[in-house]
Amino acid sequence: xxxxxxxxxxxxxxxxxxxxxxxxxxxxxxxxxxxxxxxxxxxxxxxxxxxxxxxxxxxxxxxxxxxxxxxxxxxxxxxxxxxxxxxxxxxxxxxxxxxxxxxxxxxxxxxxxxxxxxxxxxxxxxxxxxxxxxxxxxxxxxxxxxxxxxxxxxxxxxxxxxxxxxxxxxxxxxxxxxxxxxx
Amino acid sequence: xxxxxxxxxxxxxxxxxxxxxxxxxxxxxxxxxxxxxxxxxxxxxxxxxxxxxxxxxxxxxxxxxxxxxxxxxxxxxxxxxxxxxxxxxxxxxxxxxxxxxxxxxxxxxxxxxxxxxxxxxxxxxxxxxxxxxxxxxxxxxxxxxxxxxxxxxxxxxxxxxxxxxx
Numbered sequence: 001x002x003x004x005x006x007x008x009x010x011x012x013x014x015x016x017x018x019x020x021x022x023x024x025x026x027x028x029x030x031x032x033x034x035x036x037x038x039x040x041x042x043x044x045x046x047x048x049x050x051x052x053x054x055x056x057x058x059x060x061x062x063x064x065x066x067x068x069x070x071x072x073x074x075x076x077x078x079x080x081x082x083x084x085x086x087x088x089x090x091x092x093x094x095x096x097x098x099x100x101x102x103x104x105x106x107x108x109x110x111x112x113x114x115x116x117x118x119x120x121x122x123x124x125x126x127x128x129x130x131x132x133x134x135x136x137x138x139x140x141x142x143x144x145x146x147x148x149x150x151x152x153x154x155x156x157x158x159x160x161x162x163x164x165x166x167x168x169x170x171x172x173x174x175x176x177x178x179x180x181x182x183x
Numbered sequence: 184x185x186x187x188x189x190x191x192x193x194x195x196x197x198x199x200x201x202x203x204x205x206x207x208x209x210x211x212x213x214x215x216x217x218x219x220x221x222x223x224x225x226x227x228x229x230x231x232x233x234x235x236x237x238x239x240x241x242x243x244x245x246x247x248x249x250x251x252x253x254x255x256x257x258x259x260x261x262x263x264x265x266x267x268x269x270x271x272x273x274x275x276x277x278x279x280x281x282x283x284x285x286x287x288x289x290x291x292x293x294x295x296x297x298x299x300x301x302x303x304x305x306x307x308x309x310x311x312x313x314x315x316x317x318x319x320x321x322x323x324x325x326x327x328x329x330x331x332x333x334x335x336x337x338x339x340x341x342x343x344x345x346x347x348x349x
Contacts, residue, residue: 027221045338049199049307049308049338053222053230053231054221140221141221141340146332161332162329162332165313165328165332165341166313166341166343168343169343171214171217171340171341171342171343172340172341173308173338173339173340174332174338174339174340174341175338176335176336176337176338176339
């Protein structure tokens with residue numbers, strides 16, 4: 001009896017470590033969103049076309065928040081902007097509020113389609129932060145909008161989606177805006 | 184009866200079309216296998232329509248000018264055979280998918296062939312493997328996956344072969 005119990009335990013451990021050649025492994029989908037409409041459209045596309053057909057899929061909505069300290073260094077000399085601690089704090093609070101709003105909007109969209117999703121906020125440079133998040137969550141699929149950085153950063157040609165499609169450790173789904181949306 | 188139902192329903196259901204680009208590389212077959220694993224699980228009614236496309240490079244690009252015409256015909260025949268081998272291998276891999284899958288070999292540059300196939304089949308998603316080249320190799324050798332992401336009108340899925348299995 002004890003022998004079979006031990007065998008079962010080690011069998012389960014093996015299954016956890018294994019990449020999962022079995023077809024039953026649930027698909028873990030990570031969707032990256034920001035303030036842009038395109039990323040929300042990407043999420044909605046994924047909800048309609050991927051999650052709907054994988055009822056056991058787990059969905060995580062990720063928002064990458066720029067680290068606030070990055071912008072402001074308290075340097076006394078040379079007239080570089082010196083921000084008192086209170087300003088840094090209020091910037092951080094504003095950022096968090098912004099992130100929460102974005103995530104709330106995304107999670108509402110998931111709820112509308114009766115999909116259980118969890119939200120996560122990661123800090124730092126969006127490219128690397130999302131890349132690391134994908135590894136941490138052991139995602140099976142990453143969903144991105146193609147102009148996720150918004151209009152101003154469009155000049156960089158969606159460098160986040162470019163970077164991630166080559167560096168993420170899982171397949172990357174890049175969703176294009178529909179012709180109606182592309183203005 | 185179940186077979187009739189599944190073949191009658193696609194028109195009504197509007198199955199999503201998935202186009203997968205393959206070539207001789209392992210990376211593309213890995214991408215195909217990933218697509219099958221996640222989107223075409225065996226033993227269930229298929230919810231997507233699969234189209235597998237491979238590009239046949241034009242012989243003109245391969246053979247240098249000033250060569251006897253016979254050689255060009257030979258090269259073309261050889262390229263067609265190579266493409267057919269790729270499709271045969273893909274058919275083996277897709278054997279589990281219910282008869283819906285289509286296989287095409289189209290002459291032309293891989294980039295345009297894949298994007299055009301996606302448009303022709305009104306695909307909702309185009310899947311390509313990626314060789315995982317660094318930025319410099321991509322700039323020099325040209326990346327099909329890069330081109331597809333920027334020029335396809337539909338969603339593009341890029342599947343990389345993992346460098347190491349943990």
